[in-house]
Amino acid sequence: MARVVRFHEYGGPEVLRIETADIPAPGPGEVQIRVRALGLNRAEALMRAGTYIESPTLPSGLGLEAAGVVERVGEGVEGVAPGDAVSVIPPVSMVRWPAYGEVITYPANLVVKHPSSLGWEEAAAVWMAYLTAYGALIDIAKLGCGEFVVITAASSSVGIAAIQIANRVGATAIAVTRTSAKRQALIDVGAAHVIAAAEEDLEARLREIVGPGGARVVFDPVGGPIFEPLTVAMSPGGILLEYGGLSSEPTPFPLFTVLGKSLTLRGYLVHEILGDPARLAAAKAFILDGLASGAFRPVIARIFAFDEIVEAHRYLESNAQFGKIVVTI
Template structure:
């Protein structure tokens, strides 16, 4: 019987258990994969603590990203065959399609044959970060070479993906990070400018970088008090795309900046790309092209073996990582 990860109570990383359990055969339009690596995401920690947009009935599996070999294909699946090396675009429900296990079932339209140049760890670290950043910056904001884009939580996997995508389309990425500990690493990762928000005046520094033009695009997973300085430096007609809620503090609505500059504040989750077949295919093509050219390359913070899934989740929540946390199976 294959091993899977489940939790029987909500709580910290210690609630995760490795258990032996049957993994169902793929249904119509599904694929079962023998997993080689997993990509870890904040969403999984949120599901585990019962603060996610999806509620897990207990006991529950979890996990959004995996890479491995196709083992079995369900009825009606075309273009995939047993033995194919694949990775997985995050599904709309990790409760229905949990990734954490030696075997896992996914919708076939989310299973992608990735470039052979990627390792299993890199393949498992690909789709959440790049599709999330692509959907916001390219699909929604139409980022281009004349734009400044502010990327907060820049040392996260999605933040680093956004830096790479900004450079790919010719925009100027401005990375925002809390401390100077990761400043040089962000420059090395392609940030044109780095602002250290705990040590610098965020509004003044962004204003000095962008000048009177201001920032057309802000990409933020934090919320909270930073909405004030961020919107203060935005260009007329600019767009702030919010894809998370990491700040424990209230998020003020910047009424006068929004009114005075005709700003758009846009909530966004990867699910809106995944749920739209046309937008999803465009995202896959963009990411595969970027991976093929080398313009996009996943940055791995640390890799853990499957037996250390609890330690991997502790590290995920430490905020010490630079890039993606992965688990090898």
């Protein structure tokens, strides 16, 4: 028996309940983990509210990231053993593989022995952020040395990971955030330039920074009105990777800018990396190398106790955080 978080109806953070459940032994190819820390993601708030791409049968568990100690392994598992400190790569389905619990069971291919330099909180904050940013910037866009990359929602855990990845490959990170309140924090994590979109003319500032050559890569989870100034500041043949829809306003399609510059506007979800073993292996190697070298370091916004999961979700939806929200057990 172990405590888990579930919800029996869709709604706000208050629908989350901590309950006791039987935890079956791990099956073939599975690893059972005693969890020490959980990383929170917006996808979990969306599923709890009933607006996520995955629709669970209620009651349902949830959660995509965790770190802890291996308790048991199923038949055929190699590479990890009881007692190992591990973190988990987000699964394609958090309904099938929920992470919010004292004990969780995951497929062995999604369990990673992380560098010992990481504490439990940092280890629980790695994989969603860095895999999402890696898949867009490195796997798809092939971002390289000397290039500009525009990163919106830059104070999120994914945005911070994208800044660190850009620096790792020698690119120049332009962080776009709503106000100047987080400007210095973004500079401190490696942004070369910071634009406060609610306080400055986004198009003018981007043009000033990138010059006539433009930015080849834009990484955006927002959409809405900023779509037009972002594309105007892009270089011919550039690529805009859209991985969310945070804006509540309509997203215009800048037809003539796209035509005139032969731009690629591409939808992207981290699931396409998770579903391809070769691409996932390359991502793991890249991220583990960056973690081991110290080039990548997750930023923790705030830590909550497991019993405070409702409060943690309220904070998640406040948009006040800089970096990752973590829950410890």
